[in-house]
Amino acid sequence: MRKILSLLLGAVVVLAAQSSYAQAKGTATARLRMARAMCATGPCNPLFNFRAGSAQFKRLKQPKPLTRRSVGRIRLDGVTRTSPGGLPTLLDGVVTARVNFDPIDPDGDCAAVGSDTTQVIATSSMSCSQKGAAAVSCRGDIVLSAGTLDDPDCTDVQQYFSDVVVEVYEDGGTGDDTKKIARNGILMTGKTPDCESGGAGCP
């Protein structure tokens, strides 16, 4: 009787703790846009430009990521070269994020419980195909890296990825700013003349 009572009490405590911490649904598909990667003095990689790009992340649900490692797709369209030379056949995509594990693990065996780290969570090997005479379109699956969502002890622990940064580099140039072509963000193009000089559409 005492055992049953303590089990019931334990269940109530776990349920109460979960309801106070857990977001009830996994996030739906997110779509981030890619802008030309800018370093302090201008484009990080002056050799390549592109027309548009996006990174799409699917809804994630445990325990699927243990076996199905593709979590989304990334693409860069209209990749051109700004000086004479060849166009790329491959690009590298890298996704970095801050990973937070919930502090609650029902069976207490997840080593990462309550942790807070920033790490590479996924990569992409993007293959490029010719689009017109002087441009290629590049795309690939976003695949989870080793060490991300691959611990079977932690599939019962809620996880959050924030500060998500998506970057695209020339093939083999990951981590080198001068090879960085794109990064998630917003680009606002300019329109000449400016509003101070009577530009069209200005108030």
Add this chain to the structure above:
Amino acid sequence: MRIVQTKVLLGVIAAVVVAWMGLTPVHAQEVATAKSRVRMVRAFCTTGPCDAGFTFQSGSAHINRMKQPKPISKRKLGKIRILGLEATTASVALPSSLEAVVTARFLYDTVDPDGDCPNLGSDSVERLATSSMFCRANVDGRATCGGDLLLPLGTFDTRCTDVRVTMHDLDIEVFEFGMVGTDSAKIATQGISLIASEPDCSSGGSGCP
């Protein structure tokens, strides 16, 4: 005969111009980025949720395509919403409004056709938009909160509408109303959440390999 010669000459000039343009270094992405759709997750500080008082089911922020010179007069940047907001303890009342803030790293291009933009070539982290989110209670005892993301007045200078601006490191955060910047009142931030499934795969959870 003269017309034909003129046409040929114009054709040659056009071909030379196109070839020259193709070889000229282009330092600019040609099209403004399209609408972005990001998802909101519970904000975590190092030891757990930043605001232990509230949780929610889902949320999203939409950021529209930005095209000059519209941001000078039209302040709406997009929309943000939080669905299924609930208090984690019964004694806490649901809020009637929340506040959202979007910050970004602004990088102004180094080229200004008329040379009068004071931000030319600058690199700074600034507030891009804010939102006063109105909340309404649902029958299930939770609340739905939403609002427009608005550019603060004077975000973009009229002298800079001819200059390209790139915004990286977008940070979207939702706070209890009047508590912007206070970690313990931060309810949501942009990100991806992954729902747990019990029991875990070490204990024979369903769907495990």
